[in-house]
Amino acid sequence: MTFDPLATLHPKSKHWIVCVRVSRKWEYRGGTDDGPIAHIDLVLADEKGDAIYAEIPSSEVDVISPLIEEGGIYIISRFRVSRAKSLYRPIDAPYMIEFTCYTKVYPAKNLPETFPRYVYNLTPFAELPKYAGENKYFLDVLGIISEVSDTTLLQLPNQSAATLNRNIILKDLSNVEIKLTLWGQRAAEFTIDEVYNEEQGKPIVVLIVGNLMKSFAGEEYLSGNTACRWYFNPAIPEAEEFYNSTHNQRLTIKRTAAPPHQTARLQGSLQLEDKHLLDLETMDPYDFPEGGCRCTVTITRLILTTPWWFPSCNRCNRACTPSGDGYKCNTCSCTGYRFKYKLSFIANDGTAEAEMIAFREVARRIVGKPVQQVLRLARFANDTPPPDIAAIVSLKFAFAVALTEQSYYNPKRTYQITSIVASYGRQHTVPHIKLNQPKQLPICQTADPIL
Known part of the structure; x- marks a missing residue:
């Protein structure tokens, strides 16, 4: 062909x-x-x-x-x-x-492995500043790693929750330095542990593609998000000069620790003990970890017997009840309210399924839209869930969860999601619970493609 x-x-x-x-x-x-x-x-x-x-x-x-x-x-x-x-x-x-x-x-089958592994167009460090804030091209750079920081959390204006970030300092052959800040999942994934031995101290040359040049508070830096990729010690012609210049040299890569308060916060969200749903379902409620735990699940279906929204009191955040033409809080008698999310669904991880509930901002992050926007598109709030709510089915997340108070009185347990640790997007198969031989059930079937 x-x-x-x-x-x-x-x-x-x-x-x-x-x-x-x-x-x-x-x-x-x-x-x-x-x-x-x-x-x-x-x-x-x-x-x-x-x-x-x-x-x-x-x-x-x-x-x-x-x-x-x-x-x-x-x-x-x-x-x-x-x-x-x-x-x-x-x-x-x-x-x-x-x-x-x-x-x-x-x-493609039976083809020679001559296709290029790397696609890049290198920009010299000295030319990077002219691209600051331009956002026209993603930039590709090649350099030696001289410093790597721990991940920290930073609240950005366009994010509802703090975002992971990690800083990396790169040097070119003229010892010009540039800072690269990785964000979100890219920050969590970056590690040099498998390619760097502190005792040997061999320099690491890295090709990093898909960056944007940014400027903040007078500092210019590269920013790497979902489009960013990196390749350690790549076999490309431009890297040969780096290898020759660092031959038999020893380089200590500086490790920058996160501030103590950041470390504690990360431990609270990212370093919770991982549990399967089967473990949680068979655990005595009084043995449930006080700080909660983490589980990775796929949302498999909605619970349609409860509304996906509720009127929340502006003063105490409790649920309000209908009163005249509006709503009133039975706790503090306040008549001011705002609609907020209350998502109830069944989640599955292949070992068991469990009922989970998410409120307010955590639920907004699952849906991806403010509750007011979804309500405007829904004909009736108590009717069949609108498309934006139904679309959460088949999404996969790592959740930090806590046991609800009612679970101590009822054999049927409900887990409240306290935060979203990671998002894995839409899944094309859902976990099938079968203890002896786990399988995957397809959500949708796709025919073999033809030309």
Whole structure:
């Protein structure tokens, strides 16, 4: 079969067939780690080394995304070629690929491993400042790691909860330094433990792609979020000069610890004891950890017998009851109220299923929209859950949970979600509880793709 080189693609034709490696794949959630997926972004490279940006829209994520893995080589057809975006471009190319409901994807077989592993366009450290705040291109850099900080928590204006971040200091061959700040999941994933031995002290050269240049309070720095990837000691020509200049040299990488109050806060949310639901369901309630625990579950169905919202007292935050044309708090007699979330659902982790409940801000992060916005779109608040509420089914999270007070009086337990530790997005299979031989039940079936 003959494939079209990426360099020849243009919008005037619709009958392209390409064979490409997926160099990078990431989710764009509108600037947050836990919002709904707006689209999935890809960097694709063909055998000649040319690259292009591609986008899977939210409407096609459930069908197409499971067919594509980062690093895989695929034959893709029936897509649209359009002009590249003007901002946040990982590739300096005039066109991009748009996946549609008609796009066909299947793995390529029996092909030589000559497709490039890395797709990059290096920017020298001295030129980085001119891109500060521009947000037109994602930037790629190559340097030596000289310092790595622990993760810390930082409250950002566009985030409802504090976000993980980690700082890394890079040096070029002229000893020019640049700070890279990783955010969210990227901050949690970054580690040099597997490639750095303190006793040997061998320098680590790192290629980091998909960064934006930022400026804050007079300081210019690189920012790495979901689009960011890194490769330690890459086998690329530009790295050879770094390897030659550091040959037989010893470099101590400075480790910067998080402030004590930050460490305690992280331990409270990220370092809780992991428990399976089966462990929690069979545990004596009086043995439940006082600080709560962490469990990773998939939301499998909603509990439709309870409303997904409630009127909350402005003064004491308790639930209000109907009074005349409005609501009134029976505790403090306040008539001021705001609608807030009260999500009840069944979650499953493959060992058991359990009832969980989430209120207010935690529930908002699960849904991804303010309750007032969802209420405006719902015909009747007590009617069938609106699409935004129904859409939480099949989402997977790591939750910090506590046992509700009623669970001490009732054999049927309910776990209140106190915080979201991690979000894993929509799952295409749900855990099936079978103790002897765990299996996966598909949420949706997808036919084998054909050209």
